[in-house]
Amino acid sequence: MANIQNLDPTASPLDYYGWELRRHREAHGLKQGQLGDIIFCTGSLIGQIETTKKVPTRDFSERVDAALGTDGLFSRLVGLVLRSQLPTWFQPYADMEAKATYVSTYQAQLVYGLLQTEEYARAVLATGMPGDLDGLVAARMERQRILEREQPPLAWAVLDEAVLLRPIGGREVMRRQLARLLEFTDHRWMHIQVLPNSAGEHASLDGSFNLLRFDDDPDIIYTEDLISGHMTANPETVREAALRYARLQAAALSVEDSAALIARVMEERYGDRSQPEERTVA
Numbered sequence: 001m002a003n004i005q006n007l008d009p010t011a012s013p014l015d016y017y018g019w020e021l022r023r024h025r026e027a028h029g030l031k032q033g034q035l036g037d038i039i040f041c042t043g044s045l046i047g048q049i050e051t052t053k054k055v056p057t058r059d060f061s062e063r064v065d066a067a068l069g070t071d072g073l074f075s076r077l078v079g080l081v082l083r084s085q086l087p088t089w090f091q092p093y094a095d096m097e098a099k100a101t102y103v104s105t106y107q108a109q110l111v112y113g114l115l116q117t118e119e120y121a122r123a124v125l126a127t128g129m130p131g132d133l134d135g136l137v138a139a140r141m142e143r144q145r146i147l148e149r150e151q152p153p154l155a156w157a158v159l160d161e162a163v164l165l166r167p168i169g170g171r172e173v174m175r176r177q178l179a180r181l182l183e184f185t186d187h188r189w190m191h192i193q194v195l196p197n198s199a200g201e202h203a204s205l206d207g208s209f210n211l212l213r214f215d216d217d218p219d220i221i222y223t224e225d226l227i228s229g230h231m232t233a234n235p236e237t238v239r240e241a242a243l244r245y246a247r248l249q250a251a252a253l254s255v256e257d258s259a260a261l262i263a264r265v266m267e268e269r270y271g272d273r274s275q276p277e278e279r280t281v282a
Contacts, residue, residue: 007052013080014052020077022050024068039063055085055135058142082142085135089228093210096220096231098146102213104156106195106204106248110168111177112157114144115184115192120177123169147190155190158248161197164265171270178266185259193252194261203247211241 009019025035025046032050033043041060048054056064061074086094097103105112110124121140122133130136146152159181167174184190195202210222218233221241232238253261 012052013077013084014055017056017074017077017081018050018052020073021046021056021064024064024070024073025050028068035064035067038067055132055138056081057138058082079142079145082135082139085132085139086143093222093229093231094143096212096222097143097210099214099217100153100212101215102154102156103210104158104245105210106158106160106208106245107163108160108204108208109163109166111159111163111181113140114147114155115157115181115190116140116144117173117177117180119173120169123173152189156193156249157190158193158195158245158252160195161261164194164262165269167270175266175270178262178270181262182259182266185255191255192258192262193249193255194258195248195252196261199251202251203244209241209244211238211245 007015007019009016025032028035030038031043032046036043036046039060040063045054049056049060056074056078058075058078061078064070064074065072083091083094103114110116111120113121116124118137118141122137125136125140126133147155164178168177181192184192207223212220212222214220218235219238219242220231220233221237222229222231224230252258
């Protein structure tokens with residue numbers, strides 16, 4: 001196991017977090033197991049985080065701050081740590097998303113990341129066979145904190161009906177995911193519409209895209225392919241995407257009718273717990 005003293009605290013946010021955790025723990029004269037007892041975890045977990053083998057969670061960080069009296073240091077650091085766990089190609093988009101005043105998205109395959117439950121996100125992220133699934137899931141959950149701000153971005157999501165019907169993670173996971181979407185029915189800042197299958201051909205058959213708007217910066221369009229993401233502020237591309245999004249919104253069900261459809265699918269497709277789980281077979 002690597003020794004934390006041999007790690008460079010400037011190498012990454014995770015290295016710095018581990019370095020600071022050991023420094024503060026030792027300053028309080030605590031062994032790893034003793035700190036673990038105080039914050040209700042194992043000494044082994046403390047050691048793994050100190051040596052960057054494990055990624056800390058926000059809950060862990062808040063408990064460390066309370067135990068060591070570090071005035072929110074680790075609660076502040078964990079945001080940087082979790083952001084650093086996102087794929088390198090995705091981090092620039094996450095940074096811009098966090099600064100946006102308006103976020104709109106059309107999703108053809110999956111629930112938008114800001115709206116995913118933890119178990120749905122885990123099932124989605126596991127398909128990429130990542131080396132640190134826990135870190136990726138924690139990073140996605142951390143990203144959702146922008147919706148909890150006192151002044152969050154105005155957000156609008158158009159979800160293809162196929163998103164509701166694809167059983168990611170199984171029936172129970174999907175039921176809870178659709179219930180999560182219904183929590184936004186009367187939300188002030190987040191609005192969800194469903195583009196029904198009956199709409200037929202539509203303005204974004206080519207796939208999903210996101211539009212970010214800012215108070216003082218140009219609008220940005222974001223798309224993804226199999227292995228990376230792409231952002232552009234090209235005015236012509238932004239105008240074309242905005243026009244397509246307006247058409248998608250016009251073709252989609254109203255927010256109220258979308259909620260009714262989500263509730264119906266939740267009950268009819270995922271509500272019968274007496275039946276065995278339906279899982280996709282490759």
